[in-house]
Amino acid sequence: MSSVDKPKYQINILKTDIEFGCREDQSILHGMGQAGRKGIPSGCHGGGCGVCKIKITAGTYVSGKMNRDVITEEEEASGYKLACKVEPRSDIALEVIGKMRRSYFGA
């Protein structure tokens, strides 16, 4: 099965009209880039810099190792994640915590 056949979930960024599809074998940050969307700030893509911090408010996912200097265990337990280290397992709703560039808001 090629990666193109993998299930694709809808990712919704709350308080914006931004929505994009993301496969379960790619991070939310990667899915956003592949869909040509913006909204979550993008940095190292390796779980280190913390700029892609989000709070997941709905949906299921798996997450990889994250730098404890930028996201504490307590934060992680309350739904805070790094978008470059989270792969969806259902549709996801999230809030962006990292600073968004003004241009991301569009008009």
Ligand code: FES
């Ligand atoms: S982009 Fe650096 S932690 Fe996600």
